[in-house]
Amino acid sequence: QKEVEQNSGPLSVPEGAIASLNCTYSDRGSQSFFWYRQYSGKSPELIMFIYSNGDKEDGRFTAQLNKASQYVSLLIRDSQPSDSATYLCAVKGGNQFYFGTGTSLTVIP
């Protein structure tokens, strides 16, 4: 059983702080890694993807991948109340996707 694990939270951070979301995966053959944001009552939207070890930055978001440790993370700098949502980690190997159950983030004004 290929697994993607996320801490369900809730994770609360004050406005302006850095939010750190973590994800581990079991399949060493995984090739692509994605972060989705899902607001309550809405469908998920893709916010970041990363394929290679290291960091990838896009605006306030940074994805970090460590394949040796089978670990992927998402950092949100200068967190805003509008970042309050559930963040889903997804891992792809071949044509198969595996989603974590999501981490609920609340940014407190």
Next chain:
Amino acid sequence: GAVVSQHPSWVICKSGTSVKIECRSLDFQATTMFWYRQFPKQSLMLMATSNEGSKATYEQGVEKDKFLINHASLTLSTLTVTSAHPEDSSFYICSASGLFGTNQPQHFGDGTRLSIL
């Protein structure tokens, strides 16, 4: 780019009715489409995966005769909930993954909120 359109966005109908939900990739060709169901405050639950031109692969516990999936083209997949009952009320979400490369993500539609009375 990578827009997935899902219709209708919400449906209210009587018990016993069949409901069809459409999922279209508007600006890319989707070799694979996925159908999910999500109950309030719960995680996404994958129902089935469909590849264009072939039969859908259903997850364990999902009745393939109740949830009919058709993926007849590279831009369209449909989910038909046959003889729907109140317990089928849920948020149904489709997603699509593109044709080229192993790194293609899933792009989600906006979802269909189904309420069976």
